[in-house]
Amino acid sequence: MPFNERNSHSIARLLKRLPQESALRVREWLKLVEQNRLRPMVTKLKAVNDYFNALAYISDEEMWQVEDYWATPLEVISNGKGDCEDLAIAKYFTLRAMGVSSQQLGISYVKSYRLPTAHMVLDYYDSRESRPVTLDNLDDTIRERPDLNAIYSFNEEHVWSSHNRSSNVGSPSEIRHWLLLQEKLSDQLLF
Template sequence: MSGPAGCCRGSLPRLLAGALIAALALLHAPGAEARSYPNIFGSKEIASQNWGVKTSAIANWRAMLQRWANGAPCESNTCTSKGWDALVAKVKAAGDPMAQIKVANQLMNDPAQHPYIEDINNWGKTEYWATAFQFLRKSGDCEDFSIAKYMLLKAAGMPVENMRVVAVRIRSLGGIGHAILVVYQGDKALVLDNRVAPVMDEKLVRSEFQPALSVNENSWWVHLPGK
């Protein structure tokens, strides 16, 4: 599948197709719970902590976390932790949470350091979710940018319950699959997208994105059309 640079062309369509299967599974899944923060892009959310559901997104997220090993240092031709502490320090030094979010987004979106690279070219696979340290070594595609920002903000002190990696369709591009990071601050949901420099208020780009599935280390969610 082809598409604009910066959008996930190979992996996300399968992830999005699996969201319906996940939604059906959640009808009988234990552990679903309501969330107090705003629903992403006005969608209806179904939450779960049932990590045994068989979808590619959940499997790839869990496999990434296992490789990440809570940020254990690594150094190889596919992974490096060099420079990570300096990145974390830059985010912490930014000051308040909103400033930290902007700095993390800017650092990871730097095209000179992190060019967009499709999974098939980077890993020889159509779908591969890289850890933040793999991203530092080899860069990546849209979900890899989102994961790196998530882990960078987490290392700087952002609670994981305030963040989600979100699989979406981009309506203005014919529904092509993409991934972003959403970070909650108070009653606002903020969008961090590798395609654009600014951090965006979710309300301002609500018509652009159709969410399908989101995940953090505590839970995962299927997104259905809102009212």
């Protein structure tokens, strides 16, 4: 999902409208994407995880005054903060912008015995048969996470249960917040 000419024009217009600090963060993110697009996968994963894990955590209630809101990558980057699903989604689309196939990625809704509430992370699959490594805003180390129990995972094409990617249990279009996110992304013309 490399940027095209339409994206470049949209980005230029966007940068002019953003406050200076937000525009600087967007430029840094664009640089991250360009510098890592052709690098080895392990480098891409680490760069993306480190970038987004350095952003501040903020709850949806504090940031958006609603219980659950899925921010676009642009909203996360320009604000410099987000919650677990915002960061997982931003990591997903950043890796897609670097050329990583959606088939290798899954946004996962998980539970952990260490956390009192549900959590969202990004999983990366090296191959169709491999167990994923996890990019988590609560853990800077990218690794397999047996402590996380995936309830469901999804990408642009599929929804699956647990880590069994062959168990297609639905379409991402059935996830209301994903649909709202797609509408916002379409309006932003970046992805």
